[in-house]
Amino acid sequence: MPLYRDEAVVLRVHKLGEADRIVTLLTRRHGRVRAVGKGVRRTTSRFGARLEPGSHIDVQLHSRLADGQAPPGGQRGLDLVTQTESIGAYGAELAGDYARWTAGSAICETAERLTEEGEPALRLYLLVVGALRALVAGEHDPGLVLDAFLLRSMSVAGWQPALQECALCSAPGPHAAFNVAAGGAVCESCRPSGSARPAAETVGLMLALLTADWASADASGPSARRAASGLVAAHLQWHLERGLRSLPLVDRGAPGLMETP
Amino acid sequence: MYEGAVQDLIDELGRLPGVGPKSAQRIAFHLLAAESADVERLASTLVRVKNEVKFCSVCGNVAQADVCRICSDARRDPSVICVVEEPKDVVAVERTREFRGRYHVLGGAISPIDGVGPDDLRIRELLARLRDGTVTELILATDPNLEGEATATYLARLVGPLGIAVTRLASGLPVGGDLEYADEVTLGRAFSGRRRIDAMS
Ligand SMILES: [Zn+2]
Ligand SMILES: [Zn+2]
Numbered sequence: 001m002p003l004y005r006d007e008a009v010v011l012r013v014h015k016l017g018e019a020d021r022i023v024t025l026l027t028r029r030h031g032r033v034r035a036v037g038k039g040v041r042r043t044t045s046r047f048g049a050r051l052e053p054g055s056h057i058d059v060q061l062h063s064r065l066a067d068g069q070a071p072p073g074g075q076r077g078l079d080l081v082t083q084t085e086s087i088g089a090y091g092a093e094l095a096g097d098y099a100r101w102t103a104g105s106a107i108c109e110t111a112e113r114l115t116e117e118g119e120p121a122l123r124l125y126l127l128v129v130g131a132l133r134a135l136v137a138g139e140h141d142p143g144l145v146l147d148a149f150l151l152r153s154m155s156v157a158g159w160q161p162a163l164q165e166c167a168l169c170s171a172p173g174p175h176a177a178f179n180v181a182a183g184g185a186v187c188e189s190c191r192p193s194g195s196a197r198p199a200a201e202t203v204g205l206m207l208a209l210l211t212a213d214w215a216s217a218d219a220s221g222p223s224a225r226r227a228a229s230g231l232v233a234a235h236l237q238w239h240l241e242r243g244l245r246s247l248p249l250v251d252r253g254a255p256g257l258m259e260t261p
Numbered sequence: 262m263y264e265g266a267v268q269d270l271i272d273e274l275g276r277l278p279g280v281g282p283k284s285a286q287r288i289a290f291h292l293l294a295a296e297s298a299d300v301e302r303l304a305s306t307l308v309r310v311k312n313e314v315k316f317c318s319v320c321g322n323v324a325q326a327d328v329c330r331i332c333s334d335a336r337r338d339p340s341v342i343c344v345v346e347e348p349k350d351v352v353a354v355e356r357t358r359e360f361r362g363r364y365h366v367l368g369g370a371i372s373p374i375d376g377v378g379p380d381d382l383r384i385r386e387l388l389a390r391l392r393d394g395t396v397t398e399l400i401l402a403t404d405p406n407l408e409g410e411a412t413a414t415y416l417a418r419l420v421g422p423l424g425i426a427v428t429r430l431a432s433g434l435p436v437g438g439d440l441e442y443a444d445e446v447t448l449g450r451a452f453s454g455r456r457r458i459d460a461m462s
Binding site: 011012015016017018019041042052053054091092094095096097098101102105106108109112245246248249250 | 278279281371372373374375376378406407408410411414415418439442
């Protein structure tokens with residue numbers, strides 16, 4: 001099948017040569033695919049705006065693999081983008097708001113890191129589309145949308161932090177101690193030394209984000225949000241070989257060094 | 262694989278941006294077939310560019326001295342600064358002949374997914390230039406793609422409270438493109454039609 005069609009979110013773009021672009025796509029049916037957009041950086045390009053990070057597109061790709069060798073987007077060679085139609089220009093809508101843009105970048109990088117080329121990842125794909133749409137809609141704090149996405153994508157990856165039962169012995173909670181290496185909340189008898197003791201509100205917020213209880217999440221206070229995002233990030237980093245580059249750059253509204261010249 | 266020096270050359274060329282293995286091989290064999298004098302001129306230019314060319318201590322553009330030609334030109338309007346991503350963008354804007362102010366070269370665009378944040382660009386240096394009140398307008402001429410847009414958003418938010426007019430090049434520049442590929446007429450029009458942004462988000 002030299003030509004195939006799919007829906008995709010553009011996760012990342014790279015410049016290639018004079019005017020081309022390599023795009024990393026998370027497709028609905030073919031998993032992560034790397035493809036070349038020819039001439040997209042030229043002013044006459046038909047694709048330019050659609051092959052931007054965070055774009056949700058209907059795309060036709062030309063597989064560089066002959067029939068029967070491997071699935072489209074599979075291990076070797078880059079596919080070629082031959083047609084695109086926009087479903088939602090989420091990235092373009094986010095670029096005008098720095099906090100939402102940086103949260104969207106972290107969502108895209110996480111999706112890239114949690115997927116393999118050519119391996120379908122439908123649940124993660126749906127989470128990415130949902131999270132980008134939620135950022136565009138702007139109904140919730142972008143930091144909360146990001147943390148909800150991170151918790152749910154970790155759960156898809158099989159790394160869901162224990163938030164109620166003890167991560168080690170499954171004793172029913174709530175438990176006051178939290179240990180990233182142990183896998184989340186831990187009971188008093190299992191608790192490894194050096195475990196954190198997050199406020200009950202913090203663990204409650206993480207549970208609300210994981211279960212899409214937005215009424216509770218939106219009502220949370222700034223200190224719980226800060227603590228929850230720290231625990232979510234620590235939990236994610238624990239499972240990834242390399243840290244996410246975008247996560248420390250997410251603008252969470254706290255005044256940074258640059259804001260106070 | 263080739264022997265010794267040829268393979269070394271192919272490997273070195275292959276590390277250049279936008280040069281794949283096939284192009285590297287083509288360039289290497291082109292150089293092998295070229296006149297010695299031509300190759301020597303190229304080699305000495307490479308060494309000279311590294312030894313002689315500096316970055317302007319004021320604007321970050323390439324310069325032959327500590328301060329570049331544009332920053333030291335008294336006829337250029339010191340009240341307007343055009344912010345661009347790369348030195349090649351200065352060249353693109355200069356070609357339009359629309360702009361008589363000065364520049365600030367950021368050294369890239371904010372791109373969290375590539376690990377590039379505000380602290381990795383020459384933003385501190387830009388703020389320092391805005392402090393004495395000489396500058397009354399900042400034109401954000403970052404690339405018309407999303408990283409460029411997000412960088413402009415960040416800068417507008419940062420500079421807004423200083424009371425300086427912040428403008429962005431008018432639309433008409435194709436989204437997703439590189440500033441350097443915009444023709445002079447389009448880019449010139451984008452300059453004269455620049456609009457003020459008051460985004461505080
Ligand atoms: Zn236990
Ligand atoms: Zn200069």
